[in-house]
Amino acid sequence: MTEKLEMTITNEQGRIDKVLSERLSSYSRSQIQQWVKDGEVLVNGQKVKANYKVQSNDHFTVHIPEDKPLEAKACDIPIEIVYQDQDVAVVNKPQGMVVHPSQGHPNHTLVNALLFHLDHLSGINGVIRPGIVHRIDKDTSGLLMIAKNDRSHASLAQQLQEKTILREYTALVHGNIKHQKGTITAPIGRSNTNRKMQAVVDNGKFAVTHFSVIERFSDFTLIKLQLETGRTHQIRVHMKYIGYPIAGDPVYGPKKTLASNGQFLHAGTLGFTHPTSGEQLTFEAPLPENFKKTLANLRQPIDF
Incomplete structure (x- = not known):
């Protein structure tokens, strides 16, 4: 109705x-x-x-209007499958792709592509999020682990809960970070002023982000980040909180920023214990071309 x-x-x-x-x-x-x-x-x-x-x-x-029932249909959308066996898969999600269907994005998501390209997906998260153990934002690129059966899903989810999953990101942020490394420990929850955003708030959920500097430019810093927790928009919120918002971020960054289709944030390293073999698996994905091109431009000497 x-x-x-x-x-x-x-x-x-x-x-x-x-x-x-x-x-x-x-x-x-x-x-x-x-x-x-x-x-x-x-x-x-x-x-x-x-x-x-x-x-x-x-x-x-x-x-x-009354919400239409969501369903996920297989769709022949190209995706990069970095690894797969009978239990798990690892995919490299491109910037601009939503992970699973929602009212605002009912199709053309990563799930639609997974249903086409993979033979099995776990059903723990229901028909809209089959195989999805964790997510990254639409405009963040990089690696995601996918569960192909419920037993594997339970194992990977437990590893996330126990904080044994390795998740490293590369980001380009505004400003020149003076310290070589640091840790941000600040609770994250829904913003008190804009309910569509996350923020550091007193009643938020415990969140920890570690970072280290890779390269400094005049007005930007390239950093490596490691997540200890996985709150919504955690890296984007934490970096804004300490005064170094991610370049290109349309929500948490400044309006005057580098040209992009979203934030310069890439989930480049993912490591976990295989649910069946117990082997420690680690995967890496190179920076997207637009990210690499932007860094190359920043490295160019300024002509006077």
Whole structure:
């Protein structure tokens, strides 16, 4: 059944999709844009476009469509399978790919590709997240371990809980970090000011990130990070918290940044104990081409 909401604008300014996404924090901006396009949002009784600039005392009528049941279908989407056997697989997710279906991204996800390319996937996380043991953000590239059966899934999940999984990232951050290495221990939870973001908050979940400097540039620093915990947006939030936000990050970084399709953050090293053999496996994935090209440009001498 469609839900109907009525609201009147008081002090908010900007595009209608931005204002509504702040008012209706449970829904993504892309969802709200689709509602406007479909005529589900009326302003003073009239349909508008997504770029409509709200005005004081505008009255909104929003019809929130009923969520369609999600399902994951196999789709022939190219993915890089770094390793696989009868129990586990390791894939190198490209930047821009969502890990599993959601209301905002119902298809063309990593799960859709896995269903096509792999013969089996664990069912512990249900039909929408088969085989998915852990995630990385849409605009973060790099390695993910995939469980091909429930027994393997349980073993890998236990290793995550016990913090024995090796997860190392490479990131390019704004600013010049003076210390060679450091550890950030700060609790992470939903932001008190923007419910769609994470932040360091007093009542957040325990989170630890270790980092070390690889290379320094005039206005940027290339660093290696190792996760001890795995909170949502942990690296992005922690680096912003200490004053060195990740370059290209559209949510936690500055607006004036390096050109990219998302944050310069790559999950380059992944290590875990094989659920059956007990062998310690470690995998590495090189930086994406756009990341390498950006570093090459930063290394170029400045002409005067």
